[in-house]
Amino acid sequence: MASESGKLWGGRFVGAVDPIMEKFNASIAYDQHLWEVDVQGSKAYSRGLEKAGLLTKAEMDQILQGLDKVAEEWAQGTFKLNPNDEDIHTANERRLKVVTDLRLWMRRNCSTLSALLWELIRTMVDRAEAEWDVLFPGYTHLQRAQPIRWSHWILSHAVALTRDSERLLEVQKRINVLPLGSGAIAGNPLGVDRELLRAELNFGSITLNSMDATSERDFVAEFLFWASLCMTHLSRMAEDLILYGTKEFNFVQLSDAYSTGSSLMPQKKNPDSLELIRSKAGRVFGRIHRENMAQALSPDMLATDLAYYLVRKGMPFRQAHEASGKAVFMAETKGVALNQLSLQELQTISPLFSGDVSHVWDYGHSVEQYTALGGTARSSVDWQIGQVRALLRAQQA
Numbered sequence: 496m497a498s499e500s501g502k503l504w505g506g507r508f509v510g511a512v513d514p515i516m517e518k519f520n521a522s523i524a525y526d527q528h529l530w531e532v533d534v535q536g537s538k539a540y541s542r543g544l545e546k547a548g549l550l551t552k553a554e555m556d557q558i559l560q561g562l563d564k565v566a567e568e569w570a571q572g573t574f575k576l577n578p579n580d581e582d583i584h585t586a587n588e589r590r591l592k593v594v595t596d597l598r599l600w601m602r603r604n605c606s607t608l609s610a611l612l613w614e615l616i617r618t619m620v621d622r623a624e625a626e627w628d629v630l631f632p633g634y635t636h637l638q639r640a641q642p643i644r645w646s647h648w649i650l651s652h653a654v655a656l657t658r659d660s661e662r663l664l665e666v667q668k669r670i671n672v673l674p675l676g677s678g679a680i681a682g683n684p685l686g687v688d689r690e691l692l693r694a695e696l697n698f699g700s701i702t703l704n705s706m707d708a709t710s711e712r713d714f715v716a717e718f719l720f721w722a723s724l725c726m727t728h729l730s731r732m733a734e735d736l737i738l739y740g741t742k743e744f745n746f747v748q749l750s751d752a753y754s755t756g757s758s759l760m761p762q763k764k765n766p767d768s769l770e771l772i773r774s775k776a777g778r779v780f781g782r783i784h785r786e787n788m789a790q791a792l793s794p795d796m797l798a799t800d801l802a803y804y805l806v807r808k809g810m811p812f813r814q815a816h817e818a819s820g821k822a823v824f825m826a827e828t829k830g831v832a833l834n835q836l837s838l839q840e841l842q843t844i845s846p847l848f849s850g851d852v853s854h855v856w857d858y859g860h861s862v863e864q865y866t867a868l869g870g871t872a873r874s875s876v877d878w879q880i881g882q883v884r885a886l887l888r889a890q891q892a
Contacts, residue, residue, distance in 0.1 A: 527576065532599035533592065534566045536675060539695035540587055540687075543676060547686040549585055588679035590709050595675040599696065601718060605667045612660050612725070613890050619653040620883050622646075627876055630858050631746060631788035632796060637738075639796050642858045645783060647871040650879045652732040657886050659725040666717045673698035674708035681705065745787045792858050794834040798823050800855045801833070803864070808847040818845045 526533075538559055545555040568574035629645035673696060676689040682705045683689075689701050702708035739746035798819045805815035821844045826833045834856040841848040854860050866872045869879070 529596040530569045532596045534562050536595050543687045543692050601670050616656050619649050623649040632791050642861045643871040646876045655728045670714045671699040674702045677705040677708040747783050794832045800861050804855050
């Protein structure tokens with residue numbers, strides 16, 4: 496007895512599919528998000544069928560009008576989904592439709608992500624350029640390490656995001672490959688012009704093998720890796736800003752527009768937006784406290800500079816490092832700041848210390864010595880800004 500299910504593939508089956516299996520097998524709850532690109536792909540394929548002589552011009556026009564009606568109802572929220580409706584596509588296997596839809600949807604959203612990413616990078620470079628003169632402590636292991644420019648910190652994150660943008664472009668290239676019309680296994684025997692489909696949907700190229708076209712989801716895995724890495728970079732930046740916004744640091748102040756309060760403690764201003772970025776993604780910059788940043792600088796952060804001073808006097812770095820460490824120990828023992836040690840006291844550590852050691856205690860002098868490309872000196876920060884702005888111009892071209 497023939498199947499009464501009405502399925503396109505039902506001729507080989509006897510009896511209906513169990514409703515539980517129908518529900519388990521259905522993916523419409525997810526696929527419905529692809530409605531717009533599905534209509535787009537179906538229109539292109541209808542034109543391909545008409546060119547192949549499988550549809551008349553009148554039939555194609557009728558189908559295109561029907562698809563326009565479907566799109567209109569979807570946009571208005573009036574389209575009624577019926578999971579029992581059968582989909583019939585001449586020489587267009589369902590999995591090929593879905594993977595084509597997925598590529599179209601990802602391509603469009605990757606373009607949006609790319610634009611947002613470059614907008615964030617542009618904002619960061621603008622801030623770095625405007626606040627180049629702000630110095631503050633650079634931290635390692637949550638301990639003050641060396642004086643750096645605030646711009647240098649901003650650019651450290653902006654540069655990471657430029658790599659994310661480059662990676663996204665590579666992912667987009669592999670997304671932008673058309674599987675539609677290839678056929679599921681052996682190929683498409685009905686003369687559908689895949690180059691026509693490619694041009695209709697503005698894909699960069701077509702898939703090379705029909706079996707691979709149906710099963711390949713490399714581009715999804717690549718995008719997920721990209722997303723996780725980009726979010727890691729955003730999370731790292733957000734974590735720093737959360738710390739810098741605490742009372743203990745008080746370097747930055749997050750705008751009220753991106754903060755919330757506490758239902759119990761009236762004095763609190765919670766950086767919820769940054770905490771969400773830390774766990775998700777986003778873009779927020781607030782106001783910096785220049786005075787607090789400057790006050791956070793301390794002479795002990797110049798211990799490395801003291802070692803460099805001795806290196807410039809001809810001492811090997813290993814010995815200079817040890818001598819600087821002895822100076823730090825001497826200052827701690829005496830209960831004074833490192834820059835309060837007298838020249839005579841420093842000379843008990845090394846005779847290479849002389850009157851010009853006073854230049855070491857200048858924070859501006861400290862950051863300006865790092866002139867190698869990529870450093871925190873003004874010239875290097877300007878170079879970094881120029882490099883990122885060049886990337887921004889190339890992206891806009």
